[in-house]
Amino acid sequence: MKKILFILFIFVSLFSSCTEENSTPAENTTQPNKVLLLKVDYLTNTFQGGKETTYTENSNSFTISHQSVPAVDFGNIKLKYNEINQILFDGDIIWMGLGQIHYPQSMLAANQFEALLTNDVVFPTTNFHHILPEPNLSNNYNQVWMAVQNLVKVRQYLISNPTGVVHLYLYTPSVGIGNPADWKWIILMKN
Numbered sequence: 805m806k807k808i809l810f811i812l813f814i815f816v817s818l819f820s821s822c823t824e825e826n827s828t829p830a831e832n833t834t835q836p837n838k839v840l841l842l843k844v845d846y847l848t849n850t851f852q853g854g855k856e857t858t859y860t861e862n863s864n865s866f867t868i869s870h871q872s873v874p875a876v877d878f879g880n881i882k883l884k885y886n887e888i889n890q891i892l893f894d895g896d897i898i899w900m901g902l903g904q905i906h907y908p909q910s911m912l913a914a915n916q917f918e919a920l921l922t923n924d925v926v927f928p929t930t931n932f933h934h935i936l937p938e939p940n941l942s943n944n945y946n947q948v949w950m951a952v953q954n955l956v957k958v959r960q961y962l963i964s965n966p967t968g969v970v971h972l973y974l975y976t977p978s979v980g981i982g983n984p985a986d987w988k989w990i991i992l993m994k995n
Contacts, residue, residue, distance in 0.1 A: 846987035851951040853911040863887035866994035903977035918956040935973040
């Protein structure tokens with residue numbers, strides 16, 4: 805009987821050692837939370853540059869609110885990533901003058917973004933969301949989108965977040981007798 809118990813003990817020990825996993829824990833597969841900001845000229849629909857920012861706080865959603873001070877003389881607009889309470893854009897709006905962008909202060913030039921040399925055109929699967937639409941202005945989002953849709957970064961964002969909303973804001977740093985040559989489309993995407 806002792807031999808049978810001993811053999812059974814060895815058998816159970818061998819069996820349990822075979823089922824143990826000797827692998828390391830799985831790596832964290834969540835991707836970092838990134839936002840891509842792109843700038844496009846209002847009159848020519850020419851891509852002018854942008855910035856990709858990585859955040860330590862994670863969020864699956866991406867809603868943008870605005871805080872604005874009307875341009876009686878000197879105004880301002882801030883766009884905020886609500887879920888993580890981070891400013892994405894901050895710019896002056898000057899009556900009969902010209903404001904400037906305070907954040908982001910540094911953007912990469914357009915020629916520092918890799919573009920695909922292909923004739924295919926991609927659009928977001930969801931519609932564009934215009935932050936503070938201007939009813940009296942031509943808001944042809946497709947023309948704006950054509951300026952950036954061939955960028956490798958844009959395609960990567962569309963692949964990593966296929967149902968993500970593309971947010972657009974028309975930044976008008978000059979108002980009153982504002983000069984549309986100063987105006988810029990700001991495009992915001994989350995990965």
